[in-house]
Amino acid sequence: MQTSPAATVQGEAHENPALLHHFATAQQQKDAASLGMWLFLVTEVMFFGGMFCAYLVYRYWYFGDFAAASSSIDLTLGTVNTAVLICSSLTVAMAIRCAQVGKQKAIVVYLVLTIILGLAFLGIKGIEYKQKFDENHVPGWANFHLEGHIPRHADIPVNQQHAQIYFSLYFAMTGMHALHMIIGVGLFSYLTYKAWKGRYAPEYYTPLENGGLYWHFVDIVWIYLFPLLYLIDRHP
Amino acid sequence: MSEHISSVKLYIGIWLALLVGTGLTVAAALVDMGPFNPIVALAIATTKAILVVLFFMHVKYAHEKLTKLVIIAGIFFFLILLALSMADYSTRLWT
Numbered sequence A: 001m002q003t004s005p006a007a008t009v010q011g012e013a014h015e016n017p018a019l020l021h022h023f024a025t026a027q028q029q030k031d032a033a034s035l036g037m038w039l040f041l042v043t044e045v046m047f048f049g050g051m052f053c054a055y056l057v058y059r060y061w062y063f064g065d066f067a068a069a070s071s072s073i074d075l076t077l078g079t080v081n082t083a084v085l086i087c088s089s090l091t092v093a094m095a096i097r098c099a100q101v102g103k104q105k106a107i108v109v110y111l112v113l114t115i116i117l118g119l120a121f122l123g124i125k126g127i128e129y130k131q132k133f134d135e136n137h138v139p140g141w142a143n144f145h146l147e148g149h150i151p152r153h154a155d156i157p158v159n160q161q162h163a164q165i166y167f168s169l170y171f172a173m174t175g176m177h178a179l180h181m182i183i184g185v186g187l188f189s190y191l192t193y194k195a196w197k198g199r200y201a202p203e204y205y206t207p208l209e210n211g212g213l214y215w216h217f218v219d220i221v222w223i224y225l226f227p228l229l230y231l232i233d234r235h236p
Numbered sequence B: 001m002s003e004h005i006s007s008v009k010l011y012i013g014i015w016l017a018l019l020v021g022t023g024l025t026v027a028a029a030l031v032d033m034g035p036f037n038p039i040v041a042l043a044i045a046t047t048k049a050i051l052v053v054l055f056f057m058h059v060k061y062a063h064e065k066l067t068k069l070v071i072i073a074g075i076f077f078f079l080i081l082l083a084l085s086m087a088d089y090s091t092r093l094w095t
Helices: A005-015 A026-061 A063-071 A075-101 A104-134 A159-196 A205-229 B010-028 B036-056 B067-088
Strands: A154-158
Touching: A026 A063, A026 A159, A026 A205, A026 B067, A063 A159, A075 A104, A075 B010, A075 B036, A104 A159, A154 B010, A159 A205, A205 B036, B010 B036, B010 B067
Parallel strands: none
Antiparallel strands: none
């Protein structure tokens, strides 16, 4: 019996139940999903980009006040959080690798570790926010006050308005990043459930791969936020 | 379908490099380098970001050139946003 090319494609579709009928091959389907995810991430670059641009303009104008405000933030908490997020990126990469090599139980373990690290990040972020609220470093508050002077200019006190612009950007940018982390934890809870059900195998793990792209993107945003918000003119 | 599977060793290596980068950026911020402080900070951050994109996000092994084009176009337009905004705001006091 002769097999037509169409029948071959049909046969492939039966081999891989995840392959939708409007794609010729599983590879094509995966490439399409990946491209769509990257296009979404580019819109995210533009979303965060607007805030980075505002940050750049005000940092350029009010550098001294930004430096003083930046130094008021707990450096240890920020550094630990950066390390936590980097560890979570490793566990995501390992989860996807486990899907590629077919270790289905290990996928769940790595995804749960990722969620724990994500929640740890949010917890540490909460402690940091609590400190800022306790110190009255909240923009718009009537009793907002940032003590001190501009670094290396003991005679110039901090301009309270300019310091509030720094804290507005600090809360907007880290807050938006935290919101992305919360969405990421939700997304990964769903992925963990599906992985636990045995949904992801070497033939099909596209949601895991795309969820990973999202998580890594949020990590990259933090990689830039950390030096830009926490490390302005820290040196003596 | 043949996807590239990175070794565990590579992932651990990238992870260590990212942690070292974090330590470096904190250490560099505590040293007075004049105008080079932000440049060094951004150079380290960009190196870390490139490591994440190429290896953790598998762009180094991407099938589609289109994916790479989309990423480069995204970064390009973001840099236009920054460059043209700063060309305005940084020259407003010029007479």
